[in-house]
Each structure stands twice: as structure tokens, then as C-alpha cells.
Amino acid sequence: MTGVERYSNYDGDVTGRGVTVVGDATLTSYWNGYAGFQREFAALDDRATRGGPVIGRAAGTGFFSGINSDRRKPVVLSLNVNAGRGDDGSRNSSVSVSATLKPASNVSLSVGPGFSTSTTTDQYVSSVRDSTATLFAGRRYVFAQLDQRQLYMSTRGSMTFTPALSLELFAQPLIASGDYYGFQEFAAPRELERRIYGRDVGSVITTRSDDGERRYLIDPDGGGPAPAFGLGDPNFNFRSLRGTGVLRWEWRPGSTAFLVWTQTRSGSAPVGNLVFNRDRRELLDAPADNIFLLKISYLMGF
Numbered sequence: 001m002t003g004v005e006r007y008s009n010y011d012g013d014v015t016g017r018g019v020t021v022v023g024d025a026t027l028t029s030y031w032n033g034y035a036g037f038q039r040e041f042a043a044l045d046d047r048a049t050r051g052g053p054v055i056g057r058a059a060g061t062g063f064f065s066g067i068n069s070d071r072r073k074p075v076v077l078s079l080n081v082n083a084g085r086g087d088d089g090s091r092n093s094s095v096s097v098s099a100t101l102k103p104a105s106n107v108s109l110s111v112g113p114g115f116s117t118s119t120t121t122d123q124y125v126s127s128v129r130d131s132t133a134t135l136f137a138g139r140r141y142v143f144a145q146l147d148q149r150q151l152y153m154s155t156r157g158s159m160t161f162t163p164a165l166s167l168e169l170f171a172q173p174l175i176a177s178g179d180y181y182g183f184q185e186f187a188a189p190r191e192l193e194r195r196i197y198g199r200d201v202g203s204v205i206t207t208r209s210d211d212g213e214r215r216y217l218i219d220p221d222g223g224g225p226a227p228a229f230g231l232g233d234p235n236f237n238f239r240s241l242r243g244t245g246v247l248r249w250e251w252r253p254g255s256t257a258f259l260v261w262t263q264t265r266s267g268s269a270p271v272g273n274l275v276f277n278r279d280r281r282e283l284l285d286a287p288a289d290n291i292f293l294l295k296i297s298y299l300m301g302f
Contacts, residue, residue: 001021001022001023002019002020002021002022003019003020003022004018004019004020005017005018005019005020007043009046011046013044013046013054014043014044015043015044015045015046016040016043017040017041017043018038018039018040018041019038019039020036020037020038020039021036021037021038022034022035022036023035023036029070030070030071030072031067031068031069031070032067032068033065033066033067033068034065034066035063035064035065035066036063036064036065037061037062037063038061038062038063038064038084039059039060039061039062040059040060040061040062041059042056042057042058042059042087042192043056043057044056044057044190045057048122048124048143049124049127049141050124050127052127052136052137052139052141053135053136053137053141053189053190054189054190055122055141055186055189055190055191056186056190056191056192057122057192058086058087058088058090058121058192059086059087060084060085060086060087060090061084061085061086062082062083062084062085062092063082063083063084064080064081064082064083065080065081065082066078066079066080066081067079074101074102074103075099075100075101075102076099076100076102077097077098077099077100078097078098078099078100078112079095079096079097080094080095080096080097081093081094081095082094082095086121088121088122088192089119089121090118090119090120090121090122091118091119092116092117092118092119093116093117093118094114094115094116094117095114095115095116096112096113096114096115097112097113097114098110098111098112098154099111099112106159106160106161107158107159107160108156108157108158108159109155109156109157110154110155110156110157111153111154111155112153112154112155113151113152113153113154114150114151114152114153114154115149115150115151115152116148116149116150117147117148117149117150118146118147118148119145119146119147119148120145120146120148121145121194122143122145122184122186122194123143123144123145123146123180124141124142124143125142125143125144125180125183125231125234126142126231127139127140127141127142128140128142128229130220130226130227130229132221132224132225132226133226135188135189136189140185140220140226140229141185141186142183142184142185142218142231143183143184143185143186143194144180144181144182144183144184144234145180145181145182145184146178146179146180147178147179147181147272148176148177148178148179149176149177149273149274150174150175150176150177151174151175151176151274151276152172152173152174152175153171153172153173154170154171154172155169155170155171155172156168156169156170157169157170163250164249164250164251165247165248165249165250166247166248167245167246167247167248168245168246168248169243169244169245169246170242170243170244170245171241171242171243171244172241172242172243173239173240173241173283174238174239174240174241174242175237175238175239175274175276175279175280175283176236176237176238176239176274177235177236177237177238177271177272177273177274178234178235178236178237178272179235179272179273180233180234180235180272182196182199183196183197183198183204183216183218183231184196184197184200185197185201185220197218197219197220201220201221201222202218202219202220202221202222202226203218203219203222204216204217204218204219205217205218205219213232213233213270214233214235214270215230215231215232215233216230216231216232216233217229217230218230218231233270235270235271235272236268236269236270236271236272237268237269237270237271237272237273237274237279238266238267238268239265239266239267239268239279239282239283239286240264240265240266240267240283241263241264241265241266241283241286242262242263242264243262243263243264244260244261244262244263245260245261245262246258246259246260247259247260252299253299254299255296255297255298255299256296256297257294257295257296257297258293258294258295258296259292259293259294260291260292260293260294260295261290261291261292261293262290262291262293263288263289263290263291264288264289265283265284265286265287265288265289266286267282267283267286269282
């Protein structure tokens with residue numbers, strides 16, 4: 001199967017265009033798989049500056065594939081892999097696996113870890129007023145390169161005790177990090193060329209506040225008329241855990257009661273790396289918020 005797409009905004013700017021080729025197959029053993037290729041051509045981005053001028057977006061190529069075992073069996077396995085690379089050096093990749101166990105007709109348990117990594121060459125950071133930035137209507141739009149990592153585990157379980165009584169459980173721990181570097185600006189609207197501060201133009205000085213927070217002092221033109229400006233450290237490390245349990249009881253035909261329990265834990269730190277043992281420990285030590293909810297629906301007969 002082949003698909004062609006093209007997107008435009010109300011100003012007539014082409015904001016996306018590409019071609020996708022996908023194929024899939026199912027074997028006599030009922031294992032099935034798919035694979036695909038996608039090519040996105042150079043276009044314009046009217047959202048990257050968060051309401052500012054339109055800038056250019058580079059072309060890129062991506063591949064994706066997956067395989068699943070026979071879904072009729074007590075154990076079902078799945079694997080999905082994606083990878084892509086932009087002509088400007090950006091790249092991304094992800095892999096996820098899952099196993100679904102069905103020891104009985106009324107019981108199901110699914111476990112699925114996944115990991116993704118990406119490098120973005122033009123991640124928006126901030127904008128500052130600068131009367132010398134005439135090409136961008138008096139504002140200077142700051143971008144950066146960004147390395148991201150994400151690790152997660154999705155777990156689902158369900159048990160049906162009777163046609164009227166069932167229990168469903170879900171939990172997903174997540175660890176993510178982002179490392180910003182190579183602060184830069186676009187040379188002109190609607191173009192792809194970027195200028196990295198401290199290498200192509202201007203200078204970058206790293207400082208630390210009294211409380212140890214890292215900051216950046218950027219002079220965009222190295223002593224020229226443009227004023228220097230400061231940026232806080234945008235690096236992040238985020239951990240979260242979401243868990244939900246739902247007990248459903250249809251206590252009479254058409255009337256159902258739901259008892260729901262939700263727990264969330266989260267935390268963050270201004271560091272741009274992912275260290276599993278450290279982040280796992282910080283996640284489990286984070287304070288938990290528990291919510292209990294009872295919902296009842298009643299069918300009234302007339």
C-alpha cells in the first residue's frame with residue numbers, strides 16, 4: 001500500500017508532504033508482520049516559533065516494522081521497531097515488546113516495556129525581544145539541539161469473575177530525560193540555515209547561581225548592537241508512575257457500580273541524563289497521590 005500526503009495552511013504554505021509505503025503479511029501459522037518506509041520532503045513549519053514567523057523544516061526518512069505471534073494462543077508476543085533520520089542530522093529510534101498471557105478464558109495479563117531515543121536539531125527554547133532582529137519582527141527565537149531518552153513499562157491485567165463482576169488493573173512507570181545544547185537561531189524566516197551561538201555567531205557563557213542552578217548568558221552577535229540575554233537551564237529528568245484499578249459490578253440489569261482507585265507519583269530534576277538505578281529509586285521515593293471514586297449508574301424503569 002502506498003500513500004501520498006500534502007498539507008498546507010491558510011496562507012498557502014506547504015507544511016508537510018511525503019510518501020509512505022507499507023506492506024504486511026500473515027503466515028499460515030497466524031503470525032503476522034508489517035514493514036514500512038516513509039519519506040518526508042522539505043517543507044515549512046508554522047508552529048515551531050510558537051506564533052512567530054514560519055521557518056524551514058528539513059526532509060527526513062523513516063522505517064517502521066513489527067511482528068505479532070498467533071493471537072489465539074495463551075501467550076501472544078509482539079515486537080515493534082521504528083527508526084528515522086532527518087537530512088539535517090536529527091534522528092529517532094524506538095523499540096517496544098509485549099507479552100500477553102491468557103492462562104484462562106477469564107484472565108489476561110499484558111506486560112510491555114519500551115525504549116525510545118531521539119536527537120532534535122531545532123527544538124524551540126524561548127524568544128526574547130531584540131530590536132536588531134529585524135528579519136524576525138523584533139524578536140530573537142532561540143532553538144537548541146535536544147537529546148531525549150524515554151523508558152517505560154505498561155502493565156495491564158483483567159479478570160472476569162462473573163458476567164456481572166470484573167476487575168481491571170493498569171500501571172505504567174515512565175522515566176524521561178532531555179539534554180539541551182548547541183543554542184542557535186535561524187538565519188532567516190522560511191529558511192533551513194541555522195547559526196549556533198559560540199560557534200557561528202556570538203558567544204555563550206555558562207554561569208551558576210548561588211543555589212547551584214546553571215544559567216546561560218548569550219551574546220547573539222559577539223559585541224555588536226544586539227543585547228545579551230540570559231536563559232535558565234532547560235535540561236530535565238522526569239519520572240512518573242500511574243496506576244489504576246477498576247472494579248465493575250452490574251448489580252442489576254442496566255445498573256452498574258464502578259469502584260475506581262488511582263495512584264500517581266511524579267518527580268523531576270534539572271538534569272539531562274537518564275540513569276536507571278537513580279531514577280527508579282527517586283520514582284519509588286516520590287510521594288503518592290491516591291484517589292478513590294465510586295460511580296453508580298441506575299436504570300430507571302417507566
